[in-house]
Amino acid sequence: MILLAILLIPILTGLLLLPFRKAKLVRSIALASSILNLLLTLILAFSPETSAFHVNWINYMGINFSLGYDGISLIMLLLTNLLFPFILLAGFGREQRNVHLLNFLILFAQSALIGVFLAQNAFLFYVFWELALIPVYFILLIWGGDGRKSITFKFFIYTLTGSLFLLFGIIYLYQLTPGMHTTDFAAFNQLNIPTGTQVWLFWILFIAFAIKMPVFPFHTWQPPTYNMASTQGVMILAGVMTKMGIYGALRFLFPIVPSGVLFWQNTVIILSLIGVVYASIIAFRKTNLKMLIAFSSMAHISLMVTAMFVLNTYALQGLLFQVMSHGVTIVALFYLTSLLKEKTGTIELPQMGGLKLQAPNMAVLFLIVVLGSIALPLTAGFVGEFLMIAGIFKQSAWFAAIGGLTMIFGAIYMLFAYQRAMLGDKKLVYSKLTDVHTLDYLILIPLIVIILGLGIYPQPLFNLMGQTIHSAENILKPLVEGALILKTN
């Protein structure tokens, strides 16, 4: 029941908000509901017994409305519900049109994302997967920046193309299930698909996730979309929606098409390593701060994909840890970026500089978040990336060496950007610039506390992952066995 509550609270609150016209009231109600949801999630995460919800939906097509969770879902769920209060908080005190509609859409997106992470049935997963796209599409289309019409369009078509292939894959798997066909994940996981089929089915399923994450070369929608999106839009996109891709890949690929994963393992790893290097280099060349962060996010995600496909427990643990830390860090980074944009009117690095003199507090906050993003020890990013690279190293030292470039490149371009934005001489243009407000502290301080807290004492998250590691091993077991079979043949 608690799962159903977590799923429905945001969307019901959102519907409730629609008649209201007072911006502040709308925002407060939305925020309150999301905090409530966070509390419920924490209760769920730390309660010893598991919870599930099951209703028959479309019997004759084997579709059930069943919600449940394992360790991986729990991390994703926690991340989603942790970030949404901040995303909602980011709207406070800002000029926005149609606040009630905006908050409705954000809460709608939250519900859909929660649904994605809780669904135990592939059809249900798909419905939520698509549902999550619709509010985000409108958030980008109505509240986006310049060029939003064509960029949103590209983003939408791109991601939907992937989803439709996923739909094909789901239906294909559905008709493979024995007896009364069903789309339950449990039944999918039992399937024994011939290797030849798995080889092509892998891509049918993977494309949707590859686009969402995004993996090179399916990334072209991402940087312009991030650049154009409003603060809240980009926080949802970068913070949570990229994690949908990772979650989907973990949920679909490894248990269902293990031979396909083994077959394509190196291809995907190489593609994502290309992504790491490519995105890092472009990030270094970008002068637009938002674009820079967008590419840096792509580099980090690419490393996560590499870690996912090296198939060992270290890397998987690191991946899940990094899911959390990347989500928190990137949200903080994008919030700071839009703060800069508000204060200075630009996010072009050459036009900035010397902000530290005007706004020292902001500079400090920015520095901490930047350090978190480049995975300095004692920040959460370090724990995740260290584990991931350790895992990748077990697969191949070369992969680890190239993957490790993310950290080095990251340090270069992020610190360079910091230098250009914050340090240097004072610019006259900013003479009226003010430092960080209370509201900004409310958003940034908790995020920084999480970044540092998880970096200094990561054990709580690992404890939470206790079950996750278990399920990770469950995921890996058939794969390792499959690898042995391949080797012996």
Place this chain on the structure above:
Amino acid sequence: MSALIFTIVLGIIVLYLGFLKKKAILAPVAIAGLLIALFLSLKDWGLGSRYFHDMILFDNFSIAFNISMIIVTILIFLFGIDYYRMMGLHVAEQYALMIFALTGAFLMTSYSNLIILFLGIEILSIPLYVLAGGKKASFRSNEASFKYFMLGSFATAIFLFGIALVYGASATFYLPEIKIYIAQFNGHLPPMVMVGLLFILIGVAFKVAAAPFHFWSPDVYEGSPTIVTAFMATVVKTAGFAAFFRLLGMGLLPLPAPLEKALWVMTGLTLLVGNLGALKQTNFKRLLAYSAIAHSGFIMLAMLSQHSSSAKVLLYYTFVYSLATVPLFIIFILVKRASDWQEELVNFRGLFKEKSWIAVCMTILLMSLAGIPPSSGFMAKYQVFVLSISQGNLLISIFAILMAVIGIYYYFFVIREVFTESKQLNPIVVTRLNGALIIVCSLAVLLLGVFVWNLPI
């Protein structure tokens, strides 16, 4: 049967009511009559009654389709109250002709004899030729009527020729007997029968606007009065597909290999032409015409993937498609009135600002046509794909999915216009009835997708 007879009488009554010069009572009478016809149809449910030496068979298949067409016609008539108030002198004829066309559609769903199918198609088509030319002063409307008439009669002639050839070989018009006759050849049909069957299929394919027999539809859809276009896009299409399905299911399946191949090619072409054609349209009616062609492709996919549930999928698909299309035409007319009778897509700009609830409804309707969950259009497409994939037609399914992506592209092109800011010159006036229709249909489209996934047959 009683429903069929009653509907014919209703048409005549409505026609004669025209003499009373009271426009206001026409629509209520017609709608009340259709409701009675609906009730009479329901009474025949499950009886499977046969008439005229088994030439007509009212089984559940035909009754289910008839009911769905009656419901859609009622929706169109409700729209007609406002539509004809603004225009048109001879309103009684319009209603009467549509009712007559509906009786033709009834015959098309319930035949088991090719002659009845021919009669049905003609009874359906001839009123439509007249209706398409309903705006006497408009060149476009005249063009539509003429084009439709010429091409339509040509197709009918081919169809009739096909019937004659099949009759010449098999000496029967009855579908079940033709089925037995075909079966004895084990797939190697004599040329005469083969050509005959091909011609019959062409005749029906013309009615449902399947490529490459679709050329009439964009022009006719664009030129005809909008309410007639709505009728053609929904009721006529439903009837055509019911007839098509019956033709295959009762008589021709399993098809001889060359014909089956021809139908698959037709399906692929229909998907391709419909979706690619819609991409570049700037006129909303033409866009919907191409989208109708595209949907024909998906329906053919379901129809050719023979399975015991194909009929259900077909009914569900056509019904939810109609349910989404009718209100779109209503919204189109409202916007057209507000923008000096322009029909371009750009006229939808600013709709969100002007009337946000219409914009939301329109988004839901277009999303249903595009097949985005949780709308009923998604459920319909999902079931089509389940059918075709589980019958092993993987390649064409992948192709259809690619085409669905293109579909999403142009539907969202319209949605994008709706949410684009612009100064709408005139305010949009919505009568209460039209507003209710739009909202009810949108809700139905949404709720059917969540709670109802197939309709009883």
